[in-house]
Amino acid sequence: MSRAWRSNGALRRRVVWWVGPVALVASAVFIWSSLDARVLARTWSAALDEPLGLAAAVGAYALAFGARGWVWTRVTPGLSLGHALSAIHVSLGANHVLPLRLGEVVRVTSVVRRTGMSLASATASTAMLRASDVLAVVGLVAVMGPRLAEDLVGGWGWWLLVPAGALWSGGLWWLRRLDAFDGVARAVPLVLGVAIAAWLLESVVLWQAARWAGLDVAWGDAILVTAVTIVAQVVAMAPAGIGTYEAAASAAFIAAGFDAAPALAAALTAHAIKTVYSLSTGGVALFVPSPGAFGRLRLPQQAARAETRQVPVNADDPVVLFMPAHNEEASIGGVIERVPRRVAGHRVLCLVIDDGSDDRTAARALSAGAEVLSESRNRGLGFAVRRGLREGVARNACAVAFCDADGEYAPEELERMLAPILRGEADYVVGSRLRGSITRMLPHRRLGNVILTLMLRFIARRPVSDGQSGYRAFSREAAADAEIVHDFNYAQVLTLDLIAKGYRCAEVPITYGFRETGKSFVRLGRYLRHVLPAIHAELNPDRAPKTSPRPRAG
Numbered sequence: 001m002s003r004a005w006r007s008n009g010a011l012r013r014r015v016v017w018w019v020g021p022v023a024l025v026a027s028a029v030f031i032w033s034s035l036d037a038r039v040l041a042r043t044w045s046a047a048l049d050e051p052l053g054l055a056a057a058v059g060a061y062a063l064a065f066g067a068r069g070w071v072w073t074r075v076t077p078g079l080s081l082g083h084a085l086s087a088i089h090v091s092l093g094a095n096h097v098l099p100l101r102l103g104e105v106v107r108v109t110s111v112v113r114r115t116g117m118s119l120a121s122a123t124a125s126t127a128m129l130r131a132s133d134v135l136a137v138v139g140l141v142a143v144m145g146p147r148l149a150e151d152l153v154g155g156w157g158w159w160l161l162v163p164a165g166a167l168w169s170g171g172l173w174w175l176r177r178l179d180a181f182d183g184v185a186r187a188v189p190l191v192l193g194v195a196i197a198a199w200l201l202e203s204v205v206l207w208q209a210a211r212w213a214g215l216d217v218a219w220g221d222a223i224l225v226t227a228v229t230i231v232a233q234v235v236a237m238a239p240a241g242i243g244t245y246e247a248a249a250s251a252a253f254i255a256a257g258f259d260a261a262p263a264l265a266a267a268l269t270a271h272a273i274k275t276v277y278s279l280s281t282g283g284v285a286l287f288v289p290s291p292g293a294f295g296r297l298r299l300p301q302q303a304a305r306a307e308t309r310q311v312p313v314n315a316d317d318p319v320v321l322f323m324p325a326h327n328e329e330a331s332i333g334g335v336i337e338r339v340p341r342r343v344a345g346h347r348v349l350c351l352v353i354d355d356g357s358d359d360r361t362a363a364r365a366l367s368a369g370a371e372v373l374s375e376s377r378n379r380g381l382g383f384a385v386r387r388g389l390r391e392g393v394a395r396n397a398c399a400v401a402f403c404d405a406d407g408e409y410a411p412e413e414l415e416r417m418l419a420p421i422l423r424g425e426a427d428y429v430v431g432s433r434l435r436g437s438i439t440r441m442l443p444h445r446r447l448g449n450v451i452l453t454l455m456l457r458f459i460a461r462r463p464v465s466d467g468q469s470g471y472r473a474f475s476r477e478a479a480a481d482a483e484i485v486h487d488f489n490y491a492q493v494l495t496l497d498l499i500a501k502g503y504r505c506a507e508v509p510i511t512y513g514f515r516e517t518g519k520s521f522v523r524l525g526r527y528l529r530h531v532l533p534a535i536h537a538e539l540n541p542d543r544a545p546k547t548s549p550r551p552r553a554g
Contacts, residue, residue: 093282128171
C-alpha cells in the first residue's frame with residue numbers, strides 16, 4: 001500500500017483535496033452542536049454597535065501582518081514592502097480556502113513569480129520567519145500559562161520547539177549561504193521581537209471579541225488564549241483551521257474560568273473577523289501591486305523609450321500598402337483599383353498577402369495590378385500582417401500601411417493615414433471608425449467594438465477610440481520593430497507592443513462601410529479565446545515559454 005501511495009501522485013492529490021471538505025463538514029457539525037445562537041447574536045450585535053472597537057481589532061490584526069512584511073524586507077534586501085505584504089496576504093487568503101496550511105506554499109510561489117526572487121531565497125526566508133512565529137507563540141505560552149497549555153494541548157505541544165527550532169536554524173543557515181543578508185545573524189533579535197509583537201497585536205482581536213461576548217477578559221488572558229489556539233492549529237486540516245480554532249479557543253477560555261457559551265461565541269466572532277480580513281485582503285493582493293499573481297494586467301505607466309529615433313526618408317522611397325486576404329475574390333479587384341498611385345509625392349506599392357485562399361483571390365489581385373504573395377495554407381490574420389510588415393520593410397518603404405481587402409475601408413484615404421507619419425508627428429497611426437463616418441455597422445459588432453476598445457484603453461493607459469480598426473499605418477522603424485505574438489489576430493497586441501516600446505501613436509478619423517460580400521472570420525467566443533491569452537502574453541513577455549519565441553515583423 002505504501003509503495004502505491006508513493007508512486008500514485010494523482011491519488012495523493014485527490015486525498016489532500018478531500019481532506020479539506022471532510023474536515024470542514026466535521027468542524028461545522030461540531031460548532032453547530034455546541035453553539036448557543038442567542039449568545040452569538042448578542043455578541044455580533046455588540047460588535048456592530050461598537051464600530052471603533054471593531055476597527056481597532058481589524059487595525060491591530062492588519063498591523064501584525066504589516067510588521068511581518070516589514071521584517072521580511074529586512075531579511076531579504078531587494079524585496080519591496082508592497083510585494084512582501086502582497087505575498088503574505090495571498091498566503092493568508094489561501095490558508096482560508098485550502099486545507100493543511102497549503103497557503104505557505106502559495107506565499108513562496110507568489111513572491112518568486114512576482115518579484116524574480118530566487119526560489120531558494122524565498123523558501124529560506126519564509127521558513128525562518130514562519131519558524132520564528134512558532135517559536136514566539138510557544139514562548140508566550142511558556143511564559144504566560146505553561147500549565148494551562150499542558151492541560152489543553154498535552155505535553156506534545158512543547159515538542160513543537162524541536163521542528164520549529166530546526167526549521168529556524170536551517171532557514172538562517174540557508175540565508176547566510178545564499179548571501180541573501182550580510183548581517184543575518186544581527187537580524188535574529190529583530191525577527192524574534194517582531195514575531196512576538198505580531199502575536200500580541202493579533203490577540204487584540206480575541207480580546208475585543210471576548211468583551212463583546214460579555215467575558216471580563218484581561219489582555220494577558222487574551223494573549224494566552226491566542227497563543228494556545230495558534231499552537232493547536234499547527235495540526236489543523238480544515239481550511240482556515242475552522243473547528244480547531246474554535247475548539248482550542250473555547251477550551252482555553254473555559255480552563256481560565258469562563259462560561260462555555262460566550263467563550264465559543266467569542267472564538268467564532270474573532271475567527272469570523274480574521275476570515276473576512278484574510279479573504280478580502282488576499283483577493284486584493286492577487287492583483288496589487290503590479291505585477292499581480294496572474295501577471296501584469298496593464299502596461300507600465302511610462303513607455304519604454306522616452307523618444308523615438310527618426311529614420312531619414314528619401315523622395316524615392318515608396319509607400320507600401322498591403323492587404324491580407326483570404327477568399328476575397330468578389331471584392332479584392334475593386335479595392336485594389338481604388339488604391340492611389342502616389343501619396344505625398346511617394347509612389348505606392350500595393351501588395352496582397354494571399355493567406356491560403358482556395359478561390360480566385362490571387363488571380364483577381366494580379367489582374368488588378370497588385371503584387372501577390374501567397375501562402376500554401378491559411379495561417380491566420382496575425383501571420384498575414386506580420387508578413388506584410390516584413391515585406392514593406394524589405395522594400396525600403398518610408399511608411400507601411402494595411403487595410404482589409406473586403407471593401408470595408410477606403411484605400412483612397414491612404415494619404416490621410418500616412419500624413420502624421422510623413423510629417424514626423426507619429427510612428428503608428430490607427431484609422432478610427434468611431435471618430436469618423438460609419439455608413440453601416442451591425443449593432444452587435446458596434447457593441448463589441450466599444451467593449452473591446454474600453455478594455456484596450458484600460459490596459460494601454462491611452463485614450464484609444466477604436467481598438468479593432470483594420471486600417472493602420474507605420475513608420476519604417478515601427479514596422480521593423482513591431483511584434484505580433486500570435487497568428488490569429490493582430491489588433492490589440494500590435495497596439496500594446498508599440499506603445500510599450502515607446503512609439504508615438506495617433507488616430508485619424510476614417511470612413512467605414514460594412515462588407516457587402518464574403519464572410520467575416522470573427523466570432524466572439526473564438527475571438528476572445530485566442531485574443532485574451534495573447535494580450536496576457538504581450539503584457540508578460542517574461543512568462544512566455546522559452547521554446548516559443550515571440551514572432552517579429554522584421
